[in-house]
Amino acid sequence: MRVAVVGAGLAGIAAARELVASGHEVVVFEKSRGLGGRLASRRADGGAVLDHGSPVIAAPAGSALRALIEATPAEDRVDLPDGVAYAAGATRLPKILAAGLDVRFGVRLAALRAAGAGLELGDEQGNTHGVAGAVVVTAPAPQAADLLARSPEPPERVAALRALAYAPAVMVLAGVALAPGAVIGPVAGGPLASVRRETAKGRADADGVAPLVARLDAAASARLLDASDEEALALALPALAAVLGPGAPAPAWAQVKRWRYAVPEGRLDEEAVNPPGSRVIIAGDTVTGARFGGDDHHRVFDSGVRAARRVASIPTAEAVR
Numbered sequence: 483m484r485v486a487v488v489g490a491g492l493a494g495i496a497a498a499r500e501l502v503a504s505g506h507e508v509v510v511f512e513k514s515r516g517l518g519g520r521l522a523s524r525r526a527d528g529g530a531v532l533d534h535g536s537p538v539i540a541a542p543a544g545s546a547l548r549a550l551i552e553a554t555p556a557e558d559r560v561d562l563p564d565g566v567a568y569a570a571g572a573t574r575l576p577k578i579l580a581a582g583l584d585v586r587f588g589v590r591l592a593a594l595r596a597a598g599a600g601l602e603l604g605d606e607q608g609n610t611h612g613v614a615g616a617v618v619v620t621a622p623a624p625q626a627a628d629l630l631a632r633s634p635e636p637p638e639r640v641a642a643l644r645a646l647a648y649a650p651a652v653m654v655l656a657g658v659a660l661a662p663g664a665v666i667g668p669v670a671g672g673p674l675a676s677v678r679r680e681t682a683k684g685r686a687d688a689d690g691v692a693p694l695v696a697r698l699d700a701a702a703s704a705r706l707l708d709a710s711d712e713e714a715l716a717l718a719l720p721a722l723a724a725v726l727g728p729g730a731p732a733p734a735w736a737q738v739k740r741w742r743y744a745v746p747e748g749r750l751d752e753e754a755v756n757p758p759g760s761r762v763i764i765a766g767d768t769v770t771g772a773r774f775g776g777d778d779h780h781r782v783f784d785s786g787v788r789a790a791r792r793v794a795s796i797p798t799a800e801a802v803r
């Protein structure tokens with residue numbers, strides 16, 4: 483059967499791998515230009531790599547994700563107390579795990595139209611991408627709701643997805659000329675929730691400038707989500723200077739990155755949101771939940787595997803080849 487997966491984050495990649503392993507023809511649609519979703523990294527001017535999404539990958543011992551990480555060795559992997567990181571950036575693991583998958587980048591699926599026993603896949607430009615017998619949706623719940631609202635799915639299912647709110651995150655990426663062993667002080671009170679020095683992930687300072695990633699706390703992120711970069715930096719940089727302590731130089735550069743849907747405020751019941759036999763299957767942190775500083779990535783990954791297994795229970799499965 484041809485199966486579409488919406489989203490090339492951890493859940494989508496897990497679902498696609500499992501579906502391919504069970505013999506399905508799988509196409510992953512990803513609206514952005516890269517793999518990983520909220521596992522995201524970027525290279526700043528000067529070459530420093532910064533993870534501006536989740537700071538580490540939480541894959542505790544005993545989890546399927548951990549076993550997979552260990553079975554796919556990467557010499558730049560760094561084990562930190564709260565998870566796994568890669569010197570090349572957080573997208574390194576998704577790139578390893580998605581090897582060989584058919585991923586169509588830059589395609590935002592926007593409609594699933596009934597077509598015989600399957601669903602015709604429509605994108606936001608009005609193009610169609612064939613018919614699939616099942617669609618695994620791993621987008622954050624509000625985006626999943628937008629897609630299901632333009633599908634034959636019942637309105638109750640869309641409403642359930644819409645009811646799940648997400649906390650935003652405004653991230654400030656900065657390069658500061660810190661001494662190699664300089665200790666970053668604790669973050670006490672708002673507006674910053676955390677500050678990390680990315681060189682702890684096996685990455686070198688770029689020209690003596692340490693790459694730092696700071697996350698604004700929930701209140702400041704909500705306030706500044708739609709504000710200008712200047713407004714976000716005006717709040718964040720003095721707070722960063724206070725954390726770095728007296729004498730720390732001003733940042734050589736700073737950038738802002740925003741996540742409208744960073745972590746869900748709760749989760750939906752996986753069984754309730756995935757009625758038996760439905761051709762549209764919801765996976766990802768919509769059904770697992772996730773928290774800043776949490777150890778949820780392995781659960782997100784497992785949800786993708788379970789979604790793939792639900793495809794086997796779809797009665798129309800044989801009709802769309």
Ligand SMILES: Cc1cc2nc3c(=O)[nH]c(=O)nc-3n(C[C@H](O)[C@H](O)[C@H](O)COP(=O)(O)OP(=O)(O)OC[C@H]3O[C@@H](n4cnc5c(N)ncnc54)[C@H](O)[C@@H]3O)c2cc1C
Nearest residue numbers: 489491492493513519520590591621766767772775776778
């Ligand atoms: C700043 C930040 C810090 C975090 N910290 C932690 C932490 O410490 N611990 C923890 O466990 N978790 C943390 N998380 C959450 C964790 O990263 C996520 O729960 C997890 O990565 C979600 O994976 P996913 O595959 O479910 O979704 P995503 O990674 O969001 O993947 C979904 C993909 O779907 C794509 N997409 C959406 N709509 C469409 C569409 N219509 N068509 C095509 N593609 C579409 C998106 O572009 C995206 O790539 C954090 C997240 C952020 C942003």
